[in-house]
Each structure stands twice: as structure tokens, then as C-alpha cells.
Amino acid sequence: MLSLSAVSAGYGSFQVLFDVSLEVPRGEAVGVIGSNGAGKTTLMRVISGLIPLRAGTMTLEGLPLAGLPAHRIVEQGIAHVPEHRRLFPRLTVEENLRIGAFIPRARRRFAAQLDRVYALFPRLKERRQQPAGTLSGGEQQMCAIGRALMSDPKLLLLDEPSAGLAPLVVRQVFELIRRIRGEGLTVLIVEQNVQQVLDVVDRAYLLEVGAIRLAGTADELKGNRFIRQSYMGL
């Protein structure tokens, strides 16, 4: 569904991504793992149009995405859950969700989408009148994912969903991701938490200093000696 080929990007004179190619097939969950500074967040920002692509091509179901501004990318069906969630803290949970359905296509189906998100995350319904900034870390992640789902995406980008969360909550968040997968949504996750992410994705890529170093199914990577030593501490 999403296909990147030889993508390069960066900030100013500083290049972060070098010839990154990856495929996210429909209905699959794909992970991109790597340490801090490997370029994972940059990759997400490139896909969602927040920073421009320097070279290479990027397509969603065969349609080129390069050069589209962020809001047009959302209209194409890609929703981005940014790192550290980036909720609108002073707006209530429901206002955050409503704003998630900002694009016209989603606005028309607002009520149905809201029901779907509340069914998926009943906790959000309980807290719907509360300012998003007062939620716990796990609930905020729920709200951020819910906000992204409100745009009725084909592809969900999750940037570091475990960042800044307690280990117990991290497990809950991955449980949520499993639940979303059950909905048949295609998902691309970038994560440092290699162990956990390999348990929920079908396939994964290893990103190191801006380049793809390894690729394979989740089971292959779990068994890979280099990954076990460098990223799982085994």
C-alpha cells in the first residue's frame, strides 16, 4: 500500500535519511526499529508531509505523495500519531477527537467515527469532557490514536507509541495496537522498544544512522543474532 523507494531527507544541510526503501502491504503491520537518532521520527515526518523529501519516491496505492503538504496527505488516507502524542492539552478529549475529523471526508462521517473510537477505547468515552492534558500517559496515547483514527485512515503511522510511558502502560499500549490491527487497519510503527514491537508486527526494518540495515519478518528479526545482541540485550 505504502511504498518508499530510495528516499533521502534531512533538515537544512544535515541529511538524516539515506536511500531508504520500504514497503507496507495492505492489512499488515510493519515496524521500523532503531536506536535514538537513527532517523525514525524523520522517516515518519517525511511520510506525513511535515518535512520535504529530498530524493526518491513515495507512493500510496500507486499515487505519488511527494510534494503534497501535510493536510493533503491526511486526505489521501494516512494518519500520523506523532511522537509524545502531541495532543491539544487544553481541549477536551472529545474536542481532540472532533478536530481529528477535520478533513471534509471524515467530518461527514463524524458520528460513526466517534462511535467506533469510543467502542475501541471505552476509557475515552468516560473521560470525554476532561481536558486532554489531564489524562494519564496511557490514556493520552489512546486519545492520540483515537484522534488519528477519526480521520478514517487507510494507513496509521505510530511514532514511538511507548515513549515516556511506564513499562506496564507500554504493555497496554501494545495491546491497543493489537486491537487496532484486529480492525484490519494497515499500520506502520517506529519503535525503540524492539522486543515489544516485534510481537505485534508482521515484518520489520532495522534503521541505523539513516539507512535500512536489515529487513525481514518479525520472527526472522527476533531470531537474528545482531538484533538480539544489540537491541534486545540477549
Place this chain on the structure above:
Amino acid sequence: MSRLGASAFALAALAAVLPAAGPAYFLHLLIQILIWASVYTAWALMGRFGFVSFGHGAFVGVGAYVPALLWNYFGLTPWVGIPAGIALAILVAVVIGYPCFRLRVVGHYFALVTLALSQVVLLTLVAAREITGGSLGFTPKAAGHSWYALQFPEKTYFYVIALMLWLLALSVWRWIDGGINREALEAISEDEDAAAAIGIDVLREKLRITVLSAALTALGGAIYGQYMMYLNPESVSGIAVSLQIVFAAIAGGVYSLLGPTVGALLTISLTEGLRVWFGVTFIGAANTIYGALLVLCIIFMPQGIVGTLRRAMAARAPKAAAAD
């Protein structure tokens, strides 16, 4: 919200009967307050979302000068001149706003760019002395009582015009409050990247509110010029006017419909009161006290006067309910 609407209506009704009550000077003050309240409200349309412009003096100046110049040199009626002034103000807003929003010039940097803008308009008006009269000011040709020239020696006419302008400004505010764009703007003001990532066209939303704010400000400037029948670069453009707009709107409260109006009421009656009180005996004292009061307002009431009052009322209400 409906309480706000009701209080606005009550204020409007009060305002409608006021002019019959006082002397001409009183009416003159009231007209000024209404015109500036509209301008401050126009500024707060964007100011309340954290887009702090120090350049609205530019729009007042453009709005005031364009119809006056067209009238004097080409005999063009202000009915055409005022829209022309608004159009030019919109053009200026786009020329400044587009690159700023595109290049993510926000916060202090945006304030600085707009600060420069207001000074550019002032200096242009001063430099084009042959046309605008420079620092000596500019007087539209008098036409007596004329709808065509939009000139009325009787103040009651301008009182009604100013009242309508003010109601228009409040309606625009309410209109924005009711739409999905308010939420989009709030989202942008909290986090531009996150807003873009959920499909909000940040550039377009910011440009739209800026254009609306500039147009309404220019209309206010135009009415002010028509009423005063004398324009001076210092009094309708430049940093002084821009600062006056920012301070008064913030002092009154930018998060409430009537905040900027209260700001206008306060600052104009304060300026006039101090001016009358001190007269020529103690030059500068009036301005000093004015400045000190504004500083205190902003430090101790960051929500503005109306915001602080509303909060105090909200804090008392539950207690009263509990006592019942």
C-alpha cells in the same frame, strides 16, 4: 454563551439610548470607544489564538487613508473608496502573512515582522508628503451633510454608524466561535505540527483569520477617518497605534467577546480622563499613569478584565449553589 449574547444585547440597547442623555463631548467619546472597540475586537480575532500582531496600525492607516485620498484627488465616493482601502489592507495582510506562515514565522518573530510593517506604513505616509500631507496630516474635502461623501456634521449619524460597525465586529467574532474553524485555530495555536498532522491546512487557516482581522480593522480605520475628518500618520498608523490596539485588547481580555470592548472603554476614558485632569499643568503625567495602569492590568489580570471578572463570578457561583 447565551448569557454573553444577552449582555451584548443589553449593552447595545443601553448604547442606543445613551446619546440622547449627554452633551456632544460625551457622544464624541462614545463614538471613539465604539470605533476602537471594533478595531480591538478585529485584532483579538487573531490575537486570541496567539497570533499576536503588532502591525494592525498599518491596517487602520490603509483603511483610513485610501478612501480619503481617493475622495480628494478623484472625487471618488467613500462607498467605493472604503472597499478599495479594505482590499489594499487585505493585500498587505496576504503579502506579509503568506511568507510568514509559510516559513513558520511564529511568536516573537511574527510580532517583530508585523511591528516593522506598521512602521513601514507610517513612514510611507510621511514620505509621500506631496500626496498625503506627511506629518502635517490630511483633511478630506468637506461636503457638508452628504451620504455620497459619507460626511455628517451631526454626531448622531456617526454614532449609529459606529454602533453598527461594533455590532458587525461582534457578529464576526460569534461567527468564528460557532464554526469548526475555531477548533482548527485553537489546535494550531497549541501545536502547529500536530494540527497539520491531522489534516488542518495551517497556512490557509492562519491566512484566512488574518485577512478577516485586517479587513475589519481597515473598515474601522475608514470609519474613524470619515468621522474625524482629519488624518495624521501618527494617530492612524505606526507603532503607537499598533501598541495601543494590543494593550487595550489584552487589558480588556482577548478570550471574551466583550473583552476588547471593555479594553476600549477603559483605555479611552482613562486617556481622556487623565488628559482633562492634568490638562497642560503636568505634561507627560497622564501618559505615565496610563502606562503604569496598563502594566499592572497585564501583570495581575493576564486573562484581561472581562476574563478575570468571569472567573471570579464562576468561582462564586458554585459556592452560592452549595449554600442553597
